[in-house]
Amino acid sequence: MNFEQINLHLDAYKEHDQILDAAKYLIHSFDLEHENFAGFGFRQELSPNSMLLTAEGELGKPQMVMIPKNIFDFDLNLVLNMVAHEMLHVRQKAPGNVIEDKNEREFQAYYEMLFHKVFPQIPDVSDFHRKFFGNKALEYYRRMGEGSELQHKYAEQKTEVENLINSLS
Incomplete structure (x- = not known):
């Protein structure tokens, strides 16, 4: 459809x-x-x-x-x-x-809004919104705690988010 x-x-x-x-x-x-x-x-x-x-x-x-x-x-x-x-x-x-940790849940969900790994059928939003969602993902990444296990777990995805934001700037 x-x-x-x-x-x-x-x-x-x-x-x-x-x-x-x-x-x-x-x-x-x-x-x-x-x-x-x-x-x-x-x-x-x-x-x-x-x-x-x-x-x-x-x-x-x-x-x-x-x-x-x-x-x-x-x-x-x-x-x-x-x-x-x-x-x-x-x-x-x-x-x-x-997934117990709210910061992990939110990071995953904002990451999904940018890269559509779980739901590939979902279309991209405007660059304005992608930048906004990328910054929200980074905000939740920071809230995981500096140098925490969770931050290590998502370090690669964080880099992907940063690279996307930089490409949109």
Whole structure:
């Protein structure tokens, strides 16, 4: 299915105020589903030009992805990357797969938004957003603790992120 058809479907859902159904359609269309996913729910909108999504639930338990009602007012590539970020958290918090450290989870999710290793079907965002997500990845890398085991584990990916940011500057 192409982006034009997907946008037409999303517009129809939006027209009928079926935002949660549109989100389900999106994760199905881009093969983002996971057995630890408990569904979508609504969270408060931040503003007309910014959005926040969260994966909520205890570690090792099913996760709800909370989205703002205005999610489909944003660029589809950006929405897809934001949803994929949260769907990666759903996997990271799944039984038998739990990544305890929040900084590690966030670094992995922002890294995924840049390089699409887990979800290769997700398109790139604008250079502006790639730079923003790259800087967020580096922020979580720093929070892992100077010289920590986690920093050593992700040193190669950190270099990839830095190289990408430098290539976009």
